[in-house]
Amino acid sequence: MTGLAAYGLMKRELARSLDVSIRDTYSVAASTFSTNDLEDLVAAVSTYSALKRPEDQVFLLLGPKGEKLAGNVNAAPVEPGISTIPAAQLGMQDGDPVRVMAGSIGGNRLIVGQSYREIDRIEQIALMSFIWASVIIVATVILGGSVLARRTQQRLDSIEQTMVEVSAGNLLRRIPIRGNGDDIDVVSTHMNQALARLSGLVEGMRQVSADIAHDLKTPLNRLGLTIERSLQRLEKSKDVEDFMFDARDEIARINATFEALLRISQIEAGARKTRFKAVSLWDIMSSVAEIYTDVADDNLQTMKLARVDGDACIINGDRELLTQLFVNLVENAITHCPRDTTIILSLSHDADIYRASVSDNGSGIPEGERELVFRRLYRLDKSRTTPGSGLGLSLVKAIADLHAASIALEDNHPGLRVALNFPKA
Numbered sequence: 001m002t003g004l005a006a007y008g009l010m011k012r013e014l015a016r017s018l019d020v021s022i023r024d025t026y027s028v029a030a031s032t033f034s035t036n037d038l039e040d041l042v043a044a045v046s047t048y049s050a051l052k053r054p055e056d057q058v059f060l061l062l063g064p065k066g067e068k069l070a071g072n073v074n075a076a077p078v079e080p081g082i083s084t085i086p087a088a089q090l091g092m093q094d095g096d097p098v099r100v101m102a103g104s105i106g107g108n109r110l111i112v113g114q115s116y117r118e119i120d121r122i123e124q125i126a127l128m129s130f131i132w133a134s135v136i137i138v139a140t141v142i143l144g145g146s147v148l149a150r151r152t153q154q155r156l157d158s159i160e161q162t163m164v165e166v167s168a169g170n171l172l173r174r175i176p177i178r179g180n181g182d183d184i185d186v187v188s189t190h191m192n193q194a195l196a197r198l199s200g201l202v203e204g205m206r207q208v209s210a211d212i213a214h215d216l217k218t219p220l221n222r223l224g225l226t227i228e229r230s231l232q233r234l235e236k237s238k239d240v241e242d243f244m245f246d247a248r249d250e251i252a253r254i255n256a257t258f259e260a261l262l263r264i265s266q267i268e269a270g271a272r273k274t275r276f277k278a279v280s281l282w283d284i285m286s287s288v289a290e291i292y293t294d295v296a297d298d299n300l301q302t303m304k305l306a307r308v309d310g311d312a313c314i315i316n317g318d319r320e321l322l323t324q325l326f327v328n329l330v331e332n333a334i335t336h337c338p339r340d341t342t343i344i345l346s347l348s349h350d351a352d353i354y355r356a357s358v359s360d361n362g363s364g365i366p367e368g369e370r371e372l373v374f375r376r377l378y379r380l381d382k383s384r385t386t387p388g389s390g391l392g393l394s395l396v397k398a399i400a401d402l403h404a405a406s407i408a409l410e411d412n413h414p415g416l417r418v419a420l421n422f423p424k425a
Contacts, residue, residue, distance in 0.1 A: 014119045026101045026112040033105050045070040058113035078102040171199040223250045260391040267398040281313040285345050288326040300339040308348035315422050317403045325399045328392045329358040337362030359417035370409040
């Protein structure tokens with residue numbers, strides 16, 4: 001449509017230019033006539049006629065009686081003003097139509113005209129240019145569209161193949177990313193994140209199933225032995241009260257483990273997000289430090305609280321869960337660090353995040369185990385002789401993830417530093 005509009009505008013402009021040219025030529029020829037002096041006009045028309053072919057430009061001067069005085073065409077009936085006449089009307093056997101201007105000069109009739117041949121030629125060239133340009137553009141669009149469609153289909157096929165493999169059980173499969181930032185890349189990135197999340201959850205379920213079977217086997221065996229010994233004592237009519245208390249404690253520990261697992265699952269499912277509101281990290285950490293300062297003192301340890309400035313560090317979160325997070329970290333430090341250990345809760349902020357940390361100068365965690373301790377039921381004490389279920393840091397990780405906070409275990413030189421970065425509300 002644009003090409004046709006441009007062609008129409010060009011054709012109209014060429015026609016206007018032709019009329020202007022004819023008027024200018026007529027004016028120049030007419031200017032050679034002065035009163036009672038026809039010779040200069042005749043000479044001018046004769047000169048123009050000798051220089052131009054009638055197929056290109058037409059000049060004709062007729063006397064008062066219609067006789068031909070000068071020109072390169074025969075006499076022809078032409079209306080005054082500008083008009084278009086066929087070439088045969090000017091005595092030419094063939095040729096393009098002629099645009100002419102006729103007027104009276106001193107009783108004589110002057111006709112000046114120009115053939116449409118040159119304009120038709122320009123129009124034909126322009127028209128063919130537009131046609132070829134349109135053909136090239138259409139071909140380019142079709143070719144480019146085909147290439148783009150093929151590449152898009154290939155990428156969609158790779159997404160389909162990935163999802164087929166994932167549905168078949170290969171949860172490590174990921175959609176290839178081109179890195180050009182287009183819509184398919186954006187969607188693929190989000191799908192890969194979802195697949196990574198799914199893979200982590202499934203792996204967590206497998207790991208939890210195995211760990212539950214392993215970790216609960218021992219307390220269940222102890223419970224079974226306790227009940228068996230109680231039955232044996234009952235057969236002998238002996239007191240079994242101590243065994244009943246042991247069984248009750250063992251059942252309580254098993255229930256606590258399952259409750260912790262259920263709590264972690266609920267947090268990971270995001271059910272607690274409905275309770276989110278604006279809370280102050282500083283208030284939460286201050287409360288935890290105040291509660292556990294005496295506990296640390298009784299354990300011959302030191303508890304300190306520090307922040308860089310007076311910012312209250314307001315985030316959007318669940319106060320109860322965040323309190324549980326810092327309680328677990330502080331209890332871990334108190335439980336697993338020796339006497340004379342200094343435990344520090346600190347808080348600072350950058351442009352986009354709040355940095356909270358719980359650090360100590362105790363024995364720390366080996367670097368190779370720092371990621372493993374976030375697994376459910378994973379414990380550094382492989383013999384399970386120390387109290388605990390191995391779910392404390394798993395709960396901390398679940399709460400941090402719920403609040404979109406990153407968590408990392410770092411070397412405190414000596415000791416351990418748990419670093420948490422919370423996004424600002």
